Amino acid sequence: MPFKGNKKEYDSRLQRIADDLESGERYAVVAYGEAAALVLEACTKPMPQLCAIVAYYPTTVPANMTFPPSLHVAVHLAGSQNFGTKANSYTYPDTEVGFAEHRATDDHNVYNKASTRLAWSRTLACLRKGFNIECSAEMEELWERHLLQAFSRKDADRTMATMYEDGDSNDDDVLHVNHVPTMVGGTGYHDLHEFYSHEFIPHSPPSLKLHLLSRTVGTDRIVDELLLRFRHTQEIPWLLPRVPPTDREVEVVIVVVVTLRGNKLARENIYWDQASVLMQVGLLDPALVPQTFKATGKNLDGKDTVDRLPVTGAEAAWMVVDEQSEDNNKLLEG
The missing domain is CATH 3.40.50.1820 (Alpha/Beta hydrolase fold, catalytic domain)
Structure with a gap:
């Protein structure tokens, strides 16, 4: 009108x-x-x-x-x-x-x-x-079905069946999945089908387990806080792209923000602490501080030198699960 x-x-x-x-x-x-x-x-x-x-x-x-x-x-x-x-x-x-x-x-x-x-x-x-429309139960059911097909049943076609078939005329209508620290995923229905078929599902370690820690359901979004556990027995393109298996145990908390359009999933942004993952597979040593921060007794700003990188390993995930499992402020000591 x-x-x-x-x-x-x-x-x-x-x-x-x-x-x-x-x-x-x-x-x-x-x-x-x-x-x-x-x-x-x-x-x-x-x-x-x-x-x-x-x-x-x-x-x-x-x-x-x-x-x-x-x-x-x-x-x-x-x-x-x-x-x-x-x-x-x-x-x-x-x-x-x-x-x-x-x-x-x-x-x-x-x-x-x-x-x-x-x-x-x-x-x-x-x-x-x-x-007076309540959709939270239907939203959760759809998201649970998506997780089941992607992680447990490992079925790319059924995983994609939970996702929005985007149009070409409007950028806001484009289906998008982004694993934020690595920028791995896909844009558009076809690209994402290829991603799930060839990169995500075939390279999921048999040991991989997801444990839901919390869930927030909004109007058109679900936010999950999840504990991810696995043994690094094969390359995981979305988490550790081009990193050969190290056979190390990894525990990290991931946060997934999923947006729905109608009764299908339209966008996913997945976040985690990549420094913690790199530490646990041996690719990041907290003691390897750049020379400019420790060589002269002062860094470039004239401040005290840095004796270790401010990163943590699996204990960061443990503390999310149980706040009493670790002491706070260890990185502040000394």
Whole structure:
């Protein structure tokens, strides 16, 4: 319902949205710019069957903006907008009005991918509250199925069946998996199928075990904290690319941030302490401090020399599992 400059006509159209709805049906409004400002002003008064409003960078906000208790509201403001609101609002630093609209033909493209994704998660949360939609159980079931196929059953086709088949027209629609410390993974459905088929699944050590430590389920994201254990009996391209097997035991905590689009997985970012892994397989010696930090008694900044690298091994993982397994601040001693 585009705004064409006539405020009175637009307000009248807003008031008539519910005319074609059946009893018990609800609706929501998502608006941008000047239209968003008009929607916020109109909806301070009760509107039958309206359950949620999402306003992207409204040009103004009502001075005393108070909404009916049953109405869920989210207001997204650009960092360049120097006003706030008492409503459920969010400001996105270093953005301009229009940051959530991808306009490839514009000379001055203000689109901001990171802020757009964050705003979308908050938009989705607002809409789900308005329509009373709970999806956490289905999200967890899908993620568990993905882990089962990738790690236990080692089936690339069924692993990919849990993932979003991306389109080609919008960068935000591209499926993406990134193992952050090594930058290994894939972008796009085809590339990821190749990755799981030829790199991830065939090179998973038989000893590899995952132990869930914590899980946080959000609107469209799941964050898992996992203890990863294995014996390094074969090359693991995503964790230790081009490193031959060392036959050493490794324990490390990994954090997986998975984003869903609809009922499929769309993005995964996997984080861990790579220095700890390198220590445990013998590729990193804490005593090997660069000469410039220890040769003259002072480093380049005139400070005390460094006698070891500030890295830890498997004990870092043990302390996540049991906070009393190790002493704090060992690296601060001396």
